[in-house]
Amino acid sequence: MSNLIVHGGTPLKGRIIPSANKNAVLPVLCATLLTREPVRLRGVPEITDVRKILEVFRSLGSLVSMDYETGVLDVHHKDTHFDAAKDRLPEEMRSSIMLVPGLLARFGAARIEDDVTGCTLGVREIDPHVEVFQRFGAQVERQSDGLVLQVPQAKLRANNHWTDYASVTTTENFVLCAALAEGRSTLMNAASEPHVQEFCQFLQLLGAKIEGLGTSRLAITGVDRLGGAEFSFAEDFHEIVTFLALGAITGGQVEVRNSTPEQFPLLDRTFAKFGVEIVHENGWSRAVTHGPLKVKEPFTRNILQKVEAAPWPYVPVDLLPIFVALGIKAEGSVMFWNKIYDGAMGWTAELSKFGGHAFLSDPHRMVTFGGKPLNPAEVESPYIIRVAIALLMVAASIPGKSVIRNATPIRRAHPHFVENICSLGARIEWVDSE
CATH class of the missing domain: 3.65.10.10 (Enolpyruvate transferase domain)
Incomplete structure (x- = not known):
């Protein structure tokens, strides 16, 4: 197993060419x-x-x-x-x-x-x-x-x-x-x-x-x-979303090559729920934020903003942790609903170590109460690729040193992931666990 050391608090900026899916x-x-x-x-x-x-x-x-x-x-x-x-x-x-x-x-x-x-x-x-x-x-x-x-x-x-x-x-x-x-x-x-x-x-x-x-x-x-x-192979839309979210959560400006923006209307609207505008121009996509992230209030009274994940053309369940990380950072409350897997949401305790407030309603649903003060922490990732990335995202948004233990699953899907983030200005490194 390998751990990630994250020195957070740096806005990420630059261009990234994503890998294949x-x-x-x-x-x-x-x-x-x-x-x-x-x-x-x-x-x-x-x-x-x-x-x-x-x-x-x-x-x-x-x-x-x-x-x-x-x-x-x-x-x-x-x-x-x-x-x-x-x-x-x-x-x-x-x-x-x-x-x-x-x-x-x-x-x-x-x-x-x-x-x-x-x-x-x-x-x-x-x-x-x-x-x-x-x-x-x-x-x-x-x-x-x-x-x-x-x-x-x-x-x-x-x-x-x-x-x-x-x-x-x-x-x-x-x-x-x-x-x-x-x-x-x-x-x-x-x-x-x-x-x-x-x-x-x-x-x-x-x-x-x-x-x-x-x-x-x-x-x-x-x-x-x-x-x-x-x-x-075409670019991986999962990786495109991940790098856009990393730019947004750190208050930076990241552009990602994207030859298939026609796949993104629902994903763009999902980003918008956290106050993030996605712009597609000339084969590149970028996330634009206007100040601190803030959850968009629904027009319907007395309901939470929702992100529902299910088979395409819903929001993909693989990307739900990425949006959970935005929910921890953004001011406001969001309900996340994984309509497929019954064991993919049980990592709220790791978010709480950062000072994040997340409540597991049942095996399929989580509610985040975002915008709380966050602090660096040592957390442990379950063996889920994008949960490890989501924990890294939260850590990258917090000034100070955090540790993501057992982050090895990232290597199953994203080649040179840490090197790519570091090229955007992040200070992150792999270390072997004892």
């Missing part, structure tokens, strides 16, 4: 297993989850050439092999479950390890994914250390499915299975996040036949084989 990069990496042709990806970030998946590819005999300096990855699964009895997928990484469709399509067998969890957001069930694999014809056997999946027929078979909720990873697993399945598959209640659209665009580039991008209904006609391609 982890939630697009990882499913695209998994999708490359579907083709035997060479693939080149540009803009691949140097994050721990990428390293883990590439190590799996190497262990399975794939050709992998990764240059983290340029972000260019060449991968070729021509001579890849897999044996469900001995080959293991990465544990403690949720995205490893998206390796299953490629393995089923290529080898007729795959595994799901017992500890496929990712961030500690509460119960993260695998049943929706297993159901998808079964609907495409996979047979599932529970073993002592995980699940083994087998496809007795020659190919996966197309089907129509309606998910319980708009799960990103379930949607991506369905599309991965359907791309090479026999026949036409349809998915209702599909996730439509920008990174899901980017993932589908990559598969289309390989030759997959996908209809309905950006909607809740996807139709995929299976093809016999997929080809190779070159693909460049």
